[in-house]
Amino acid sequence: MAPRACALCENAKAMLKRPKTGQQICRECFFYVFETEVHNTITQSKLFQPGDRVAIGASGGKDSTVLAHVMKTLNERYNYGLELFLLSIDEGITGYRDDSLETVKRNQQQYDMPLKILSYDELYGWTMDAIVSQVGRKNNCTFCGVFRRQALDRGAAMLNVDHIVTGHNADDIAETVLMNIMRGDIARLGRCTAICTQGEDTIKRSKPFKYAYEKEIVMYAYFKKLDYFSTECIYSPDAYRGHARAFLKDLEAARPSAIIDIIHSGEAFEVREEVKATQRVQQTCKRCGYISSNELCKACTLLEGLERGMANAGISDRGRKQLELQGPAPENLRTIPLFKLPSGNPTVAIETTP
Amino acid sequence: MSLDIKVEFSGGLELLFSNQRQHSVTIPSIDPTTSEPTRLQYLINYLRDNLLKERLELFVENDTVRPGILVLVNDTDWELEGEGDYVLKDGDEIVFISTLHGYAGSTIIPGRSIAQ
Numbered sequence: 001m002a003p004r005a006c007a008l009c010e011n012a013k014a015m016l017k018r019p020k021t022g023q024q025i026c027r028e029c030f031f032y033v034f035e036t037e038v039h040n041t042i043t044q045s046k047l048f049q050p051g052d053r054v055a056i057g058a059s060g061g062k063d064s065t066v067l068a069h070v071m072k073t074l075n076e077r078y079n080y081g082l083e084l085f086l087l088s089i090d091e092g093i094t095g096y097r098d099d100s101l102e103t104v105k106r107n108q109q110q111y112d113m114p115l116k117i118l119s120y121d122e123l124y125g126w127t128m129d130a131i132v133s134q135v136g137r138k139n140n141c142t143f144c145g146v147f148r149r150q151a152l153d154r155g156a157a158m159l160n161v162d163h164i165v166t167g168h169n170a171d172d173i174a175e176t177v178l179m180n181i182m183r184g185d186i187a188r189l190g191r192c193t194a195i196c197t198q199g200e201d202t203i204k205r206s207k208p209f210k211y212a213y214e215k216e217i218v219m220y221a222y223f224k225k226l227d228y229f230s231t232e233c234i235y236s237p238d239a240y241r242g243h244a245r246a247f248l249k250d251l252e253a254a255r256p257s258a259i260i261d262i263i264h265s266g267e268a269f270e271v272r273e274e275v276k277a278t279q280r281v282q283q284t285c286k287r288c289g290y291i292s293s294n295e296l297c298k299a300c301t302l303l304e305g306l307e308r309g310m311a312n313a314g315i316s317d318r319g320r321k322q323l324e325l326q327g328p329a330p331e332n333l334r335t336i337p338l339f340k341l342p343s344g345n346p347t348v349a350i351e352t353t354p
Numbered sequence: 355m356s357l358d359i360k361v362e363f364s365g366g367l368e369l370l371f372s373n374q375r376q377h378s379v380t381i382p383s384i385d386p387t388t389s390e391p392t393r394l395q396y397l398i399n400y401l402r403d404n405l406l407k408e409r410l411e412l413f414v415e416n417d418t419v420r421p422g423i424l425v426l427v428n429d430t431d432w433e434l435e436g437e438g439d440y441v442l443k444d445g446d447e448i449v450f451i452s453t454l455h456g457y458a459g460s461t462i463i464p465g466r467s468i469a470q
Contacts, residue, residue, distance in 0.1 A: 013430070171453075222364075230364065231366060
């Protein structure tokens with residue numbers, strides 16, 4: 001095939017076919033349209049206010065590495081006036097997270113952003129390695145997911161930021177829409193396409209890459225030669241998401257717009273009022289103060305199960321009942337420190353650049 | 355006549371190829387199965403049959419690379435180069451980047467892997 005000129009500048013050689021539009025464009029135009037689309041997503045959704053302190057949830061993987069790069073670029077180019085931080089959660093997975101955190105530490109220097117690392121060990125007294133040695137490899141992703149969500153909020157509160165941004169991309173969101181449909185999870189289906197979530201008791205959280213295709217994120221990282229870490233978690237048997245992902249990739253191969261189409265379908269779902277009325281109201285956990293749909297939040301339930309040697313307590317209703325039969329939680333039970341929304345000054349020292 | 359091709363694997367794919375990112379391969383310039391100039395499809399089959407060490411199904415599916423693996427021909431998206439029909443030239447650089455998760459076990463199909 002003869003080389004084609006870029007559909008945008010009509011000058012340089014086209015190097016990429018955009019999955020969203022089918023346009024064939026050159027490297028420089030690709031950088032420009034990719035960054036501009038993220039900028040448009042940010043401005044149209046009014047994600048930030050000048051002066052906002054924003055934490056980028058950074059895992060060292062491709063999505064969050066590209067997000068950190070693009071947030072820095074756009075903040076400077078369009079004078080958003082944001083103060084940017086990197087926030088990493090150390091789950092305590094030897095051979096995986098310790099390596100990826102090295103990448104985040106390099107990103108800290110490359111992007112000149114302050115970095116805070118918060119570990120499961122510090123917050124919960126358990127590393128994922130220790131959890132897996134107790135619970136095995138069946139429900140370990142439940143622990144990790146619940147613990148990570150809280151840890152990000154708690155890390156953000158320590159940094160005293162107004163906002164957390166995460167690298168979730170269009171493929172991730174389309175996958176989640178499919179999973180929620182297949183599981184019949186109406187509550188999550190109703191909210192999983194929201195670009196920004198904020199409750200009264202949580203820190204604002206948003207996804208600037210909501211409409212960015214994974215293919216373009218990977219190409220951006222490749223062309224820019226960004227430093228990222230691409231080994232999968234050694235404990236990751238999240239088979240359900242794996243199936244949704246493989247299915248979505250097959251759909252994309254047949255029709256690339258499928259990903260954005262599924263997101264639009266997800267956005268168009270309206271949950272009827274009488275269905276909404278049956279959903280549980282949010283409250284705060286009586287033990288740690290974190291937002292919860294039960295008296296005890298999921299993380300406190302999981303932690304109590306671990307501490308009392310009954311790890312299933314937080315996984316199944318049966319496990320919960322068994323735990324209750326053993327009597328109330330002992331006085332000296334290890335608990336998660338009380339959650340407070342940020343107000344005033346940061347309560348922690350951030351990592352210093354070596 | 356033969357072609358020297360530089361091959362690079364990243365995004366986790368290197369784990370299937372002896373945990374080595376860069377490889378140099380020498381393949382015939384005329385595809386012995388078709389007697390025509392060698393195309394990228396031949397290289398994919400060659401890599402599958404000669405360099406792939408494990409988990410065949412994570413690299414190929416239905417005789418092409420698995421959906422979710424990006425292929426670059428001299429830094430250009432292979433979708434602009436005719437994909438598997440691209441006719442290889444001596445010195446070409448072919449990059450395979452996985453965008454998929456699940457190397458640790460989510461999509462293993464038992465019985466199809468060629469090594470454990």
